Amino acid sequence: MPSDLLLEATGLVKHFAGRRVVDGVGVELRAGMVLGLLGPNGAGKTTTLRMLSGFIAPDAGTISYFGRDFSAARSATKRLLGICSQEDTLDQEFPVAENLLRYAGYFRPRVEGLRARVDELLDTFGLRPFAGHRPDELSGGFRRRLMIARAVVHRPRVLFLDEPTTGLDPQARVALWQLVNRLRGEGLGIILTTHYMDEAERLSDELLVLAEGRITARGQPRTLLGAVLGEHVAVYATAGDAALEERIAAWLRAADASTPAPIMDEWHLPLRAAQLAAFAAAFPALALRLREPNLDDLFLKLARDGEGAASAAALAGRAP
Amino acid sequence: MTLLALADWRSWAVMRRHARVYLRTWYIGMMPPALEPVVAMLAFGLGLGGFIGALVWHGQTLTYLTYLAPGLCAYTALNAPFFHALWGAYVRMHYQRLYDGLLATQVELPHMVAGEILWGGTMGTMFVSAVVAVILALDACGVLHLPHPLLLPLVLPLVFVMGCAMASFALTFTAFLPSIDHMNLPAFLLAIPLSLVSSTYFPVPDGHPLVRLLLAINPVHHLAESARALAILGAPDLHVVWLLLSSGVLLAVTMPLATMLLRRRLLGG
Numbered sequence: 071m072p073s074d075l076l077l078e079a080t081g082l083v084k085h086f087a088g089r090r091v092v093d094g095v096g097v098e099l100r101a102g103m104v105l106g107l108l109g110p111n112g113a114g115k116t117t118t119l120r121m122l123s124g125f126i127a128p129d130a131g132t133i134s135y136f137g138r139d140f141s142a143a144r145s146a147t148k149r150l151l152g153i154c155s156q157e158d159t160l161d162q163e164f165p166v167a168e169n170l171l172r173y174a175g176y177f178r179p180r181v182e183g184l185r186a187r188v189d190e191l192l193d194t195f196g197l198r199p200f201a202g203h204r205p206d207e208l209s210g211g212f213r214r215r216l217m218i219a220r221a222v223v224h225r226p227r228v229l230f231l232d233e234p235t236t237g238l239d240p241q242a243r244v245a246l247w248q249l250v251n252r253l254r255g256e257g258l259g260i261i262l263t264t265h266y267m268d269e270a271e272r273l274s275d276e277l278l279v280l281a282e283g284r285i286t287a288r289g290q291p292r293t294l295l296g297a298v299l300g301e302h303v304a305v306y307a308t309a310g311d312a313a314l315e316e317r318i319a320a321w322l323r324a325a326d327a328s329t330p331a332p333i334m335d336e337w338h339l340p341l342r343a344a345q346l347a348a349f350a351a352a353f354p355a356l357a358l359r360l361r362e363p364n365l366d367d368l369f370l371k372l373a374r375d376g377e378g379a380a381s382a383a384a385l386a387g388r389a390p
Numbered sequence: 391m392t393l394l395a396l397a398d399w400r401s402w403a404v405m406r407r408h409a410r411v412y413l414r415t416w417y418i419g420m421m422p423p424a425l426e427p428v429v430a431m432l433a434f435g436l437g438l439g440g441f442i443g444a445l446v447w448h449g450q451t452l453t454y455l456t457y458l459a460p461g462l463c464a465y466t467a468l469n470a471p472f473f474h475a476l477w478g479a480y481v482r483m484h485y486q487r488l489y490d491g492l493l494a495t496q497v498e499l500p501h502m503v504a505g506e507i508l509w510g511g512t513m514g515t516m517f518v519s520a521v522v523a524v525i526l527a528l529d530a531c532g533v534l535h536l537p538h539p540l541l542l543p544l545v546l547p548l549v550f551v552m553g554c555a556m557a558s559f560a561l562t563f564t565a566f567l568p569s570i571d572h573m574n575l576p577a578f579l580l581a582i583p584l585s586l587v588s589s590t591y592f593p594v595p596d597g598h599p600l601v602r603l604l605l606a607i608n609p610v611h612h613l614a615e616s617a618r619a620l621a622i623l624g625a626p627d628l629h630v631v632w633l634l635l636s637s638g639v640l641l642a643v644t645m646p647l648a649t650m651l652l653r654r655r656l657l658g659g
Contacts (some may be wrong), residue, residue, distance in 0.1 A: 175407075
């Protein structure tokens with residue numbers, strides 16, 4: 071195992087109420103790397119995260135940290151994990167600085183130079199002015215900062231961030247991105263789940279896309295977009311012309327191209343370079359606007375594919 | 391195996407957290423246990439006791455107030471841990487989401503449960519210490535006539551054991567009751583009957599086999615009688631053994647059960 075490999079999980083499976091919510095997921099995380107875990111609601115992201123962070127045990131599969139089996143060295147491993155959950159779980163009874171101090175008390179070996187560490191985090195996360203305030207007196211953005219600061223107070227080597235910027239304004243989101251970037255620079259391996267595609271694209275070194283409990287795509291953001299979507303997204307409007315839409319759909323089926331996503335009054339169609347030329351030639355009257363694909367397109371495509379698969383499964387279930 | 395969690399550093403870390411929160415406002419928190427026995431002794435001991443007159447216990451003729459005072463230690467040792475683990479733990483779990491935060495550390499579910507139980511026992515001991523102090527003060531003032539008042543503090547280690555058992559018992563309900571309103575059910579259907587069938591306020595007639603059984607398995611009864619034996623007879627009796635036995639069994643049964651139910655509630659498995 072390479073020395074910078076922090077986490078290696080293989081074949082993770084989890085069932086809830088008879089349903090297989092995670093199905094054969096594998097994860098690798100290296101030092102100084104941010105792994106983005108993406109997928110629509112119910113894709114299995116949170117369950118995967120909860121298995122990796124030790125909240126629940128997988129029904130099948132293996133998880134090892136630093137080359138050791140997680141279940142065999144659970145407490146020693148948890149000493150090196152930092153977990154920032156989606157919901158605020160701050161201790162409302164203690165002010166900001168004491169939240170950090172108390173939280174460190176739940177780890178052994180004890181945090182060396184704890185007072186200095188807390189001071190450092192108060193400065194790094196911009197929490198110094200609020201050190202004596204209770205968490206419920208902070209804004210949403212500063213509460214999230216405190217959640218992340220608390221998750222790293224014991225100097226973990228792996229950090230889990232579950233939707234860390236949900237509900238924050240753009241300024242607070244950017245501030246948190248900078249903090250995450252800084253933690254990556256310090257050598258932490260970070261697993262990030264988010265619904266914000268721009269966030270995943272900016273922060274992640276590698277993406278792992280889940281749908282219906284399975285990995286549907288993985289790779290570096292740009293490579294992944296090119297591999298799954300192609301080089302372009304053509305944007306066009308049909309003004310509700312059903313006949314034209316049907317002709318386009320037939321052409322796309324024949325060309326084995328993606329289906330377009332309807333967004334407001336326009337269609338957004340991911341295409342490879344060769345497909346784009348052929349599409350433009352097939353529909354010369356269509357006013358095409360081109361842009362680069364982004365993770366929103368990927369997310370929408372995977373969601374559409376998932377709906378398609380679900381519809382097909384439902385139809386198959388009704389077939390005699 | 392779950393009982394071993396009581397000795398783990400993580401359980402004591404959780405217990406210290408609860409203690410620190412409580413001790414910030416100890417002067418408010420200690421008011422109920424300090425005032426409750428005064429109120430109870432005024433209302434029941436002096437008020438009701440005036441109608442009762444004297445009663446005979448273990449061959450000794452006592453005023454009702456002298457009979458009641460040691461019993462109040464048992465009543466407090468039941469109430470403080472039981473209600474702390476019922477309402478207090480539910481607030482921490484459900485409204486404050488404290489348990490979710492703790493489980494993200496090296497603290498595991500059995501340690502969290504053990505931490506609640508240890509704090510229940512500690513809190514009960516602190517509260518009963520206040521009750522004992524009030525009883526000793528009233529005895530020194532001549533309001534009470536305990537033959538061996540200075541032996542009463544020896545009841546405190548027993549209070550800790552029973553407090554742990556009562557906290558564990560209550561935590562079992564916290565683990566599965568759906569809302570904070572439902573906490574009234576174990577409070578009224580279990581805690582109050584436990585305190586009534588316990589010789590705390592009055593000697594329970596034990597002629598019926600069912601009553602004898604209830605008294606035998608009720609740690610509150612054994613603690614009340616142990617406190618009385620110390621302060622009135624001047625020596626512990628067999629109730630100490632029964633107290634340790636009944637509390638131990640209660641703890642051994644309810645602690646794993648509370649852990650299992652909380653696991654299902656918090657972690658879904």
